[in-house]
Amino acid sequence: KYEKIWLLFGIGSLVVFLLVLGYGAFWQGTHPQSHGITIDPNNIESNEAFKPENLGLTQVEEDKYILNIAASAFYYDLGKDEDGNAVRHIRVPKGSTVLFQVASKDVVHGFNVAGTNVNMMVEPGYISSLETVMKNPGTYTIVCNEYCGIGHHMMYATLEVY
Ligand code: CUA
Incomplete structure (x- = not known):
């Protein structure tokens, strides 16, 4: 009789444990890195x-930058250059600290600097932000990795660390 109770207790604990684990994974996987910073989409x-x-790259200190990006179907708005052309390519020196801040104007987008730890979900209503040090020189492709519609594959830009 006692064995049965202990067995049930064991199974019960296991279920609770799995639920907590599953919930934690779900929460981390589906919410932006910065919690609580809301924005009107x-x-x-x-x-x-x-x-x-203020879109695009802004240098705030000798080796610190902020990169603000407005995501919409199917475009990353990185601001304009001096000639008024849309910026598609960003350059930062090696070792720079970059604060990425991304907001969506419409649906859920992704923001992944391929080959780095910069990988965020961009949910409308929230600012997704992540700060990182760009240590390795190279040209990285910024891609949308959340399916957002017919032009999903056209959402990209490049980030060069030199
Ligand atoms: Cu934006 Cu996929």
Whole structure:
């Protein structure tokens, strides 16, 4: 009789443990890295970081940069260069600390700097942010890795560490 109770208790604990584990994985896998920073997806420009003039790369200290990106189907807006052309290529010196901040104007997008630890889900309503040191020189492709519609594969840009 006691054996049965202990067996049930054991199975019960195991189920609870698996639920907690599953919930934790689900939570981490489906929420942006920065919690609690909300933004109006219909008006991301209301946030200073996502005003058109603040999009793209900004140097804030000798070796520190902020990269603000507005994601929408099917485009990463990295601001404009001096000639008014859309920026598609970002360059930072080796060893730079880069704070990536990405917001979506419409649906869920991904933001993955292929070959680095920069990999975020960009949910409308939240600012996804991640700070990292770009240690290895090279040209990295920034890709959307959440299926967002017919032009999903066209969402990319490049990041060069020199
Ligand atoms: Cu944006 Cu896939």
